[in-house]
Amino acid sequence: MPINAPKSSPELNQAPSVQMSGVSMRYGEGPEVLRDVDLTLAQGEFAFLTGPSGAGKSSLLKLMYLREQASRGLISLFGQDSAQLTETSRPLVRRRIGVVLQDFDLIDHLSVFENVALPLRIHGVKRSSYASDAVEILRWVGLGERLDALPPTLSGGEKQRVAIARAVIAKPDLLIADEPTGNVDPAMGARLIRLFEEMNRIGTTVLIATHDLDLIPSGARRLEIARGELSS
Amino acid sequence: MSTSDFNLPKQQPLFPPHARADRPLFLVMMIMVFLACIAAMGAQRSYQAAGDWGRGLSQSATVQLKSEDVANALPILNAQNGISQTRVISESESKELLRPWLGGAALPDDLPVPALIDLRLTDEESFNARKAQSALKAAGIEANVDDHQRWSRDVARTARAVQLLGMMALALLITATIATAIFATQAGLVARKSIIDVLTQIGARDRYIARLFTQRFGWLGLLSGVAGAILAGILFLILSLISGQDSEGLLPRLSMGQFDLWILFLTPILSAIICAISAGRTVRRTLSTREGKRHI
Numbered sequence: 001m002p003i004n005a006p007k008s009s010p011e012l013n014q015a016p017s018v019q020m021s022g023v024s025m026r027y028g029e030g031p032e033v034l035r036d037v038d039l040t041l042a043q044g045e046f047a048f049l050t051g052p053s054g055a056g057k058s059s060l061l062k063l064m065y066l067r068e069q070a071s072r073g074l075i076s077l078f079g080q081d082s083a084q085l086t087e088t089s090r091p092l093v094r095r096r097i098g099v100v101l102q103d104f105d106l107i108d109h110l111s112v113f114e115n116v117a118l119p120l121r122i123h124g125v126k127r128s129s130y131a132s133d134a135v136e137i138l139r140w141v142g143l144g145e146r147l148d149a150l151p152p153t154l155s156g157g158e159k160q161r162v163a164i165a166r167a168v169i170a171k172p173d174l175l176i177a178d179e180p181t182g183n184v185d186p187a188m189g190a191r192l193i194r195l196f197e198e199m200n201r202i203g204t205t206v207l208i209a210t211h212d213l214d215l216i217p218s219g220a221r222r223l224e225i226a227r228g229e230l231s232s
Numbered sequence: 233m234s235t236s237d238f239n240l241p242k243q244q245p246l247f248p249p250h251a252r253a254d255r256p257l258f259l260v261m262m263i264m265v266f267l268a269c270i271a272a273m274g275a276q277r278s279y280q281a282a283g284d285w286g287r288g289l290s291q292s293a294t295v296q297l298k299s300e301d302v303a304n305a306l307p308i309l310n311a312q313n314g315i316s317q318t319r320v321i322s323e324s325e326s327k328e329l330l331r332p333w334l335g336g337a338a339l340p341d342d343l344p345v346p347a348l349i350d351l352r353l354t355d356e357e358s359f360n361a362r363k364a365q366s367a368l369k370a371a372g373i374e375a376n377v378d379d380h381q382r383w384s385r386d387v388a389r390t391a392r393a394v395q396l397l398g399m400m401a402l403a404l405l406i407t408a409t410i411a412t413a414i415f416a417t418q419a420g421l422v423a424r425k426s427i428i429d430v431l432t433q434i435g436a437r438d439r440y441i442a443r444l445f446t447q448r449f450g451w452l453g454l455l456s457g458v459a460g461a462i463l464a465g466i467l468f469l470i471l472s473l474i475s476g477q478d479s480e481g482l483l484p485r486l487s488m489g490q491f492d493l494w495i496l497f498l499t500p501i502l503s504a505i506i507c508a509i510s511a512g513r514t515v516r517r518t519l520s521t522r523e524g525k526r527h528i
């Protein structure tokens with residue numbers, strides 16, 4: 001594993017990774033797809049978000065990774081009110097969040113290697129110092145032989161693993177994954193969950209949305225959502 | 233784990249190198265730069281030509297008088313200030329000058345053709361046409377001294393108008409270029425929306441994304457500018473070859489001067505700067521309004 005040391009000492013991260021209170025959300029002028037959500041994810045927590053299709057899992061995650069804004073309620077990330085973020089501070093919060101999306105969001109003209117290395121490249125890390133990290137993480141997800149491949153030539157499962165590698169390479173404080181095992185066989189699914197657990201072991205808060213209940217280890221925290229309302 | 237078996241490939245640009253969305257900008261910028269070069273070089277030529285004519289006219293004056301007065305008039309004229317040379321234009325020469333207006337028909341011999349004296353001036357300041365005319369009148373000679381002032385004023389006015397026209401054309405072209413660059417940037421933003429969304433999600437600053445556009449469009453502006461300038465240069469070389477064969481006309485000969493080379497050199501740079509700045513500003517403005525709504 002390329003991940004060997006906690007990114008930051010726990011004492012510095014006393015604030016919960018995610019805190020929501022009374023959060024509602026709608027798309028445009030549409031109906032509310034989330035209603036009165038209260039939720040706290042402490043730093044270092046590992047949780048699963050489950051619920052039937054259309055329940056609002058993806059929407060809730062979008063609020064957390066700052067893709068959408070709540071229509072009501074308060075969301076704070078790492079102790080910062082998300083409504084108060086500025087053009088300068090918002091990218092810095094985003095850098096602390098690794099995201100694996102359902103539709104992968106890879107850049108088609110960049111190789112697998114470049115896609116995975118992207119967060120470090122954006123953060124201004126020297127190419128020579130991130131190259132080995134990118135190669136190593138790609139080997140872990142079983143894509144060590146496909147570094148030069150372009151995303152359109154990959155299978156769904158391979159794209160998903162590229163997206164996961166990209167989400168974890170910068171060692172985020174919060175890792176959000178939306179159905180991350182939807183396109184892989186059970187063995188690879190289990191392997192990916194192990195990767196997330198490994199991330200969690202070094203202090204990363206992990207939230208995984210899934211409708212695959214078999215994936216959830218016994219004893220893990222489970223948040224259930226139905227018709228936009230959360231019950232934990 | 234060793235990575236020595238992996239050759240680090242060359243870093244790929246974040247935007248695809250050949251973007252279909254940028255092609256119209258390349259074409260339009262090339263045409264703009266071409267037109268700007270032509271306008272600047274053409275305006276400069278007309279201005280210079282007008283200056284040449286004006287100078288030619290203002291260094292000479294013409295005296296019109298009856299033939300029998302010529303002999304008496306010459307010493308009086310020579311006594312005037314600012315005249316370097318007087319030359320009597322012979323009757324046949326005068327008739328030759330009239331021919332274009334009167335056609336080939338033979339002029340009747342008794343037609344009173346006025347005699348003409350051509351004056352070369354040392355400088356237009358010290359020669360005073362009105363004073364010369366009254367000196368002749370004092371000697372009983374009815375004459376008309378014309379220092380072409382009305383003409384040279386007209387020529388100067390025309391020259392200024394041409395210059396103004398050229399500058400207006402340049403200003404319009406620059407405005408159109410900025411507008412084009414802004415349009416193209418907006419199209420470029422839409423075309424690259426998915427890439428920008430990814431960059432935004434992983435924490436790229438607006439400044440970083442804007443810089444990608446600044447570089448891409450600045451480069452595009454430079455390349456299209458160079459293409460347009462080369463086209464303009466080729467056109468001027470061809471025109472100068474054609475016009476060089478008939479150098480006796482009123483029109484100035486076209487040939488590449490230092491001014492033209494500067495125009496051809498600087499216009500692509502200007503085009504690059506306009507594209508780069510317009511793109512960067514457009515992206516910053518667009519991105520800054522996007523948060524809180526959807527991406528872009």
Ligand SMILES: Nc1ncnc2c1ncn2[C@@H]1O[C@H](COP(=O)(O)OP(=O)(O)O)[C@@H](O)[C@H]1O
Nearest residue numbers: 027030033051052053054055056057058059060
């Ligand atoms: N981009 C969108 N625009 C409008 N409505 C949306 C959009 N995305 C999701 N929805 C609606 O929001 C509700 C919740 O969807 P989603 O959060 O994707 O649920 P899940 O991920 O649990 O399947 C659904 O009714 C869906 O139709």
Ligand SMILES: [Mg+2]
Nearest residue numbers: 057058102178
């Ligand atoms: Mg979903």
